Amino acid sequence: MASMPARDAEPAVLDLGTAGRPLALLCSVVMVVRATYVPRPLRNDEGGYLLVARQWHTGGEFLYGDYFVDRPPLLMLIFRLASLVEWDQAVRVLAIPFVLLFVLAGWRAGTLLGGPAGGRWAAVVAASVMCSPWLAAEQADGELFGAAFVMAAIALALSAWHADSGTGRLCWAGAAGVAAAAAPLVKQNLLEGLVLLAGLVLYGCWSHDGAARHRALRIAPAALVGALVPCAVALVWLTAARSGLSAAWRDLVAFRGAAFDTIWASSPDASIRRAWLLVGLGLVTGLLPVVLTWFLAASRFPRHGSPGLRTITALLVFGVGAIVAGGSYWPPYLLQLAPAAVLAAGAVAPSVSVPGAWMRGCSRTVVAAAVLGTLASGVVHATVPQLSYSQRIGEWLADSKAPSDTGLVAYGNAAVLETADMPSPYPHLWSVPMRTLDPEQTRLRATLAGPGAPAWIVQVTGLNSWGIDDRSRLRDLLHQRYRIVAEICGHPVWLRQDLTRALAPPPPC
Structure with a gap:
């Protein structure tokens, strides 16, 4: 041997x-x-990191500004370099x-x-x-x-x-x-x-x-x-x-x-x-x-x-x-x-x-x-065709939104917002940070009920996923302030009730 x-x-x-x-x-x-x-199409993490990188600034609530992300600075610097061009x-x-x-x-x-x-x-x-x-x-x-x-x-x-x-x-x-x-x-x-x-x-x-x-x-x-x-x-x-x-x-x-x-x-x-x-x-x-x-x-x-x-x-x-x-x-x-x-x-x-x-x-x-x-x-x-509902929804939002509109994805697919070029007033772009840092959805409900509530909400999973809304408080709030205006690739899209927008035709999925 x-x-x-x-x-x-x-x-x-x-x-x-x-x-x-x-x-x-x-x-x-x-x-x-x-x-x-x-x-x-970009995946959830890629879109989320780009969204965070584009707004990266000092003095925000979190390490990189207004959004929470649990990733170290060198990764975010790489995405910051990529964000210097408009092409995602x-x-x-x-x-x-x-x-x-x-x-x-x-x-x-x-x-x-x-x-x-x-x-x-x-x-x-x-x-x-x-x-x-x-x-x-x-x-x-x-x-x-x-x-x-x-x-x-x-x-x-x-x-x-x-x-x-x-x-x-x-x-x-x-x-x-x-x-x-x-x-x-x-x-x-x-x-x-x-x-x-x-x-x-x-x-x-x-x-x-x-x-x-x-x-x-x-x-x-x-x-x-x-x-x-x-x-x-x-x-x-x-x-x-x-x-x-x-x-x-x-x-x-x-x-x-x-x-x-x-x-x-x-x-x-x-x-x-x-x-x-x-x-x-x-x-x-x-x-x-x-x-x-x-x-x-x-x-x-x-x-x-x-x-x-x-x-x-x-x-x-x-x-x-x-x-x-x-x-x-x-x-x-x-x-x-x-x-x-x-x-x-x-x-x-x-x-x-x-x-x-x-x-x-x-x-x-x-x-x-x-x-x-x-x-x-x-x-x-x-x-095999790739599941690109995030890109399809994001593109539809980009064609339907007003310039100052904000959005939120429940619960977490930031690639939708990055494709739509739409910021979010809620700091948690992924489901795990939301479930960990806002487990009772206190901040989420306060955001939706407040004056800075997002214009759009995209629902990519059940509102009571993981039993997080078992008392239907978020669902009731949504029905009070929002209405479903479209279903894109099987996912409901909500618009705030005090807003009207010229909606783009639904894309093929």
Whole structure:
């Protein structure tokens, strides 16, 4: 039985005649595939983040102004950049370079772990995962942007470990620290870059190898300094925005715990169904088989394996724990496992790295399954009409509204308001914040009963969903102040009774 090398493969120089051309071809395919996702309607989160980003200002009630959102500032900054143009789909275009960064970083990390063959296998898995609609990777969401930072941090950290010169090692480690600390500023639980850096340092410090200990002692301070840079920038922003650390902790961290309790108290069955669906999606896209293959192979590796290989298991365990802690179990959650899965593919698939021919064959079959899963999901996504009621309703509202009109979606699909270019007087654009921070709907009813009540209300779910209006107080208020003027794609649209508008023809659905 072949043995695992004690060290990772030496860094490979990019040969444009061998590695460069297939990699360039793969990146070209990724760009073409991602371009097909650009014109598709924005999803709920994308529209909501754009709506928040367009009105982002200091001095508001919440971190980003008048709307509550529990996402970190770097993600909102990305959407702020996309909002500088009027074309909503610009954020999908902005996602393309992040996906390419993920693929290139995956190739680099795979090369460092498994040589040129490892780089090729890792790049293929990276491209497959980040182009899979079944993982909701066609969306420009926090998981996608954050995964790119994590993958970059991992590639930079492994480059620091293998650097020949002390200066190069410091530069690589500092850059790895920056990328690793930037990832949780996109999505809070994306800490894998920091986990990998910590694993490399601890391995080196505990190792009896003097060279490994020297690497660790050089990497640790440089990575720490690099990690402090995004943190310092975020602190400066909080100070300039007149928002304290307590407010940031409340909205970005403490809220997540409260939201978890709300989700499981009000709709546990829905979360369980989504969790099983998540497992199914992970299997058919090949992501979970890659993870399972790694655990089977890792049990056969010698205990003196390299630090890069030894940390893959820790990254996967952390990723699974972070997914479980999320509570809602939407398809993008699986992208948490993508960086570690790419590393696993790069380490397991090459023949020089896997103990046993049966495991090599199994790992390559799994990688092929990941590619086929992405192709199948892409075909389904391209041929099956997408549910775009949010875009249809938003466009209808845009054609029917007056310039100063405001709106509200009950309960939460901000993409409707973003498409309609219509602000909301109610700060909670998603159902979970509303159920967590306004569980009795006190503020919602006060908004609808007050002088600044929205002109339009779009009903996308039952008014008593989750038993939130079991005493019909909201329903009675709606009937007092509003009337149903249209039903667009099966969803009632209410207009305030003191207003009249020239309604556009209902769109086809």
